[in-house]
Amino acid sequence: MTTSSTCTICKQKPTVYKRQYSGERLCSKCFCLSIENKVRTTIAKHEMLRFDEKIAIGVSGGKDSMTLLHILNKLEKPFPKAKLVAITIDEGIEGYRNEAVRIAEKGCSKIEVAHVVVSFKESFGHSMDEVVQNLKAKDMDDKGLTPCAYCGVLRRRTLNSAARHVKATRLAVAHNLDDEIQTFLLNIFHGDLLRLARIEPASSSPLSSFVPRIKPLCSVLEREITLYAFLKKIDFQTTPCPYSHRALRNDIRAMLNRMEEKHPGLKYTTYRSGEKVRASVRDTMKTSEMRNCSICGEPSAADLCQTCKILRIFDSEKHSTQQA
Ligand SMILES: [Zn+2]
Numbered sequence: 001m002t003t004s005s006t007c008t009i010c011k012q013k014p015t016v017y018k019r020q021y022s023g024e025r026l027c028s029k030c031f032c033l034s035i036e037n038k039v040r041t042t043i044a045k046h047e048m049l050r051f052d053e054k055i056a057i058g059v060s061g062g063k064d065s066m067t068l069l070h071i072l073n074k075l076e077k078p079f080p081k082a083k084l085v086a087i088t089i090d091e092g093i094e095g096y097r098n099e100a101v102r103i104a105e106k107g108c109s110k111i112e113v114a115h116v117v118v119s120f121k122e123s124f125g126h127s128m129d130e131v132v133q134n135l136k137a138k139d140m141d142d143k144g145l146t147p148c149a150y151c152g153v154l155r156r157r158t159l160n161s162a163a164r165h166v167k168a169t170r171l172a173v174a175h176n177l178d179d180e181i182q183t184f185l186l187n188i189f190h191g192d193l194l195r196l197a198r199i200e201p202a203s204s205s206p207l208s209s210f211v212p213r214i215k216p217l218c219s220v221l222e223r224e225i226t227l228y229a230f231l232k233k234i235d236f237q238t239t240p241c242p243y244s245h246r247a248l249r250n251d252i253r254a255m256l257n258r259m260e261e262k263h264p265g266l267k268y269t270t271y272r273s274g275e276k277v278r279a280s281v282r283d284t285m286k287t288s289e290m291r292n293c294s295i296c297g298e299p300s301a302a303d304l305c306q307t308c309k310i311l312r313i314f315d316s317e318k319h320s321t322q323q324a
């Protein structure tokens with residue numbers, strides 16, 4: 001018998017989640033399957049993976065990356081030639097990152113996935129704490145970029161070189177649908193159409209230094225990832241980064257959450273709108289080809305990569321010459 005508290009899919013088990021934008025009521029099992037199917041469909045739609053891929057996964061220890069690790073491990077099980085390796089970046093944020101590294105380590109050993117930790121300090125000579133102190137000392141902390149912007153550039157770089165180092169053929173990152181539409185709106189607010197054209201579910205480059213990057217969670221809502229992690233008893237870090245509070249992204253997240261509450265489905269229409277805008281921007285603007293940075297040789301959109309530009313600020317004599 002179906003009642004208002006019974007799952008709309010299996011018509012048997014009790015509902016644990018009402019999906020506002022579709023009207024579905026889902027039991028725990030049907031909900032988790034729907035998320036895994038969504039990820040499987042996204043991977044197929046954007047041709048993210050072949051059967052024999054070596055997939056590096058950026059695992060920060062947060063809910064998104066721990067869930068991505070769990071789901072990819074499950075989806076790749078039928079493909080014995082596929083391999084997973086988790087990469088955790090230790091940015092060097094006292095009292096925050098140590099806990100995350102431990103959680104990532106534990107999560108990986110539980111499902112027997114190889115785990116690599118790479119720190120900013122060993123890669124660039126500066127921890128994120130030192131970068132922030134340096135910005136304060138130079139009186140730059142209120143102007144220009146926030147700590148998150150610096151951290152994002154250095155983290156992207158470190159992930160790419162670490163993935164290349166472990167000979168990964170794909171780099172999977174855990175950006176969810178909320179992240180993607182926040183980035184879309186951020187680029188709209190900043191009028192940065194070139195960057196907008198570059199946000200893709202799967203990006204590649206003819207450069208061998210760039211490990212093709214995929215976002216298998218890009219069509220899953222953040223709150224549904226949290227629920228999935230909770231229902232699957234996946235351990236993740238809940239402490240927010242001490243530097244994240246100033247980011248404009250947080251205000252956009254709050255705004256979108258308020259709007260979705262009032263207008264269910266709005267996040268999905270924003271996502272699709274982002275896809276359309278991206279496609280037409282790509283067609284009308286000549287997006288610059290990636291090249292190798294003239295200092296460090298890493299992939300870059302300009303002659304000098306963002307990482308080298310940042311390191312110049314902190315390190316006027318010694319540039320990033322290390323190669324992975
Ligand atoms: Zn069900």
Ligand SMILES: [Zn+2]
Nearest residue numbers: 293296305308
């Ligand atoms: Zn460079």
